[in-house]
Amino acid sequence: MSLDSLKNLDSKEVFRWFAEISKIPRESAHEKEISDFLVKFAKDRNLEVYQDKENNVIIKKNSFSGYENLKPIIIQGHMDMVCEKTKESKHDFRKDPIELILEGDILRANDTTLGADDGIAVAFALALLDSNDIPHPALEVLITTAEETSMHGAFYVTSEHLEGKTLINIDAEEEGVFFVSCAGGINTIVDFDIVREDNSNEALKIEVSGLKGGHSGMEINNQRANAIKVLSRILYSIKNDINIYSICGGSKRNAIAKHSEAVITAKNIDKVKSDIDVISKYIKNEYKVEDPDMNISVSKCDVVKECFTKKLTNDIIDFLMLAPDGVLYMSRDIEGLVQTSANNGILKEENNKVTSIISIRSSVESSSREIVARVEDIALRTNAHFEATSGYPAWEYDPNSKIKDIAVQIYKKVTGKDAEIKAIHAGLECGILKKPLHDVDMISMGPDIYDVHTPKEHLSVSSVDRMWKFLKELIISIK
Numbered sequence: 001m002s003l004d005s006l007k008n009l010d011s012k013e014v015f016r017w018f019a020e021i022s023k024i025p026r027e028s029a030h031e032k033e034i035s036d037f038l039v040k041f042a043k044d045r046n047l048e049v050y051q052d053k054e055n056n057v058i059i060k061k062n063s064f065s066g067y068e069n070l071k072p073i074i075i076q077g078h079m080d081m082v083c084e085k086t087k088e089s090k091h092d093f094r095k096d097p098i099e100l101i102l103e104g105d106i107l108r109a110n111d112t113t114l115g116a117d118d119g120i121a122v123a124f125a126l127a128l129l130d131s132n133d134i135p136h137p138a139l140e141v142l143i144t145t146a147e148e149t150s151m152h153g154a155f156y157v158t159s160e161h162l163e164g165k166t167l168i169n170i171d172a173e174e175e176g177v178f179f180v181s182c183a184g185g186i187n188t189i190v191d192f193d194i195v196r197e198d199n200s201n202e203a204l205k206i207e208v209s210g211l212k213g214g215h216s217g218m219e220i221n222n223q224r225a226n227a228i229k230v231l232s233r234i235l236y237s238i239k240n241d242i243n244i245y246s247i248c249g250g251s252k253r254n255a256i257a258k259h260s261e262a263v264i265t266a267k268n269i270d271k272v273k274s275d276i277d278v279i280s281k282y283i284k285n286e287y288k289v290e291d292p293d294m295n296i297s298v299s300k301c302d303v304v305k306e307c308f309t310k311k312l313t314n315d316i317i318d319f320l321m322l323a324p325d326g327v328l329y330m331s332r333d334i335e336g337l338v339q340t341s342a343n344n345g346i347l348k349e350e351n352n353k354v355t356s357i358i359s360i361r362s363s364v365e366s367s368s369r370e371i372v373a374r375v376e377d378i379a380l381r382t383n384a385h386f387e388a389t390s391g392y393p394a395w396e397y398d399p400n401s402k403i404k405d406i407a408v409q410i411y412k413k414v415t416g417k418d419a420e421i422k423a424i425h426a427g428l429e430c431g432i433l434k435k436p437l438h439d440v441d442m443i444s445m446g447p448d449i450y451d452v453h454t455p456k457e458h459l460s461v462s463s464v465d466r467m468w469k470f471l472k473e474l475i476i477s478i479k
Contacts, residue, residue, distance in 0.1 A: 080118075085455050088111065237279045241275075255453045
């Protein structure tokens with residue numbers, strides 16, 4: 001990507017650093033290279049830096065001359081990214097740089113996720129740390145790991161190297177919307193032991209594709225189709241006539257599944273194919289607004305020698321059909337906020353097991369426990385093994401927060417527009433960081449980022465520029 005067209009922007013250094021980190025692989029759980037890059041960046045500038053065993057990095061910079069009396073500000077984000085690509089892409093996230101494409105006001109990647117979530121936070125932080133002419137109080141930049149998979153890195157953060165009493169999390173995706181509360185989350189893992197039997201019947205492959213997908217917290221309210229649930233409805237409609245040979249769907253627990261497939265066997269494949277065609281028309285019609293490009297294909301396969309037993313086939317189909325998915329409860333306190341949801345994120349065959357991973361989010365802990373119990377009950381009734389992860393806590397709203405009021409005032413001053421204070425139905429590290437940093441006032445912000453966690457992810461250049469100006473003004477306004 002050429003930066004020439006951005007050289008006159010106030011935020012040109014933000015984009016320069018975003019381009020630099022886009023050259024470095026930073027898939028969740030594989031952040032060592034980007035973590036070491038941040039450490040080297042700090043050491044090259046004689047900045048105080050700490051790197052823990054989880055590859056979290058803290059970089060400190062002394063205050064700008066004249067701003068010594070202001071309290072330190074914590075700037076926080078995560079270094080990892082969701083790695084999704086189109087079916088045609090040959091991109092290798094473990095070694096290939098993200099190919100950036102600038103089209104007018106839009107920055108996107110070539111058939112992959114862009115990584116603006118949350119590379120833009122890293123870029124903002126590096127631009128601040130690298131500057132010598134931007135007024136600021138003492139800065140404490142905290143960049144964590146594995147946010148997109150488990151928020152694992154944030155759980156290891158302590159207060160040992162952090163003195164700031166205000167934290168600005170740059171992991172939101174809507175300009176002018178400041179988040180002051182978030183949902184907690186927990187994953188359920190359901191395993192079916194694979195038992196096979198001989199097969200002499202013909203085989204069919206069913207594939208669900210062309211769905212929009214999206215972030216399972218930010219975009220769950222859009223009621224988009226989940227490819228795993230679409231497949232489960234199809235299989236349920238032909239359950240009496242088939243055996244499963246193989247099945248899979250989705251790729252990330254926190255992304256709405258946009259692809260799924262199954263190979264099935266049947267004595268009368270013509271009847272089965274006809275039944276699939278019928279229900280496919282109904283399903284596609286139901287989602288013609290949210291997912292107009294949905295494609296459900298059925299094709300003949302080579303005969304397979306084995307398939308799942310009939311009992312296992314029925315158990316898997318019953319579980320998938322009954323598993324909760326999508327918006328389950330709306331908030332009674334905040335209008336328009338999803339309180340509780342479930343996302344059938346991953347369905348995979350591995351280690352002689354079929355595994356379903358469902359991500360459950362809620363801003364009310366008891367509601368989350370109810371859905372976990374519901375999944376457990378369905379698992380037990382379908383002869384599966386059940387496990388729930390420890391999850392991550394919700395970030396509860398603090399009516400006495402000062403940073404939210406300052407942010408609203410500064411945003412109006414910088415842009416002339418009114419800001420909104422909201423809660424978010426997604427996990428933010430603020431909920432976890434509140435434990436070790438319990439007396440720190442927090443807010444979450446960010447520029448406009450669209451289609452996050454999908455290969456269509458894109459970023460508004462002008463929004464980044466406005467939020468950069470806002471951030472610079474904000475950090476010198478916090479007394």
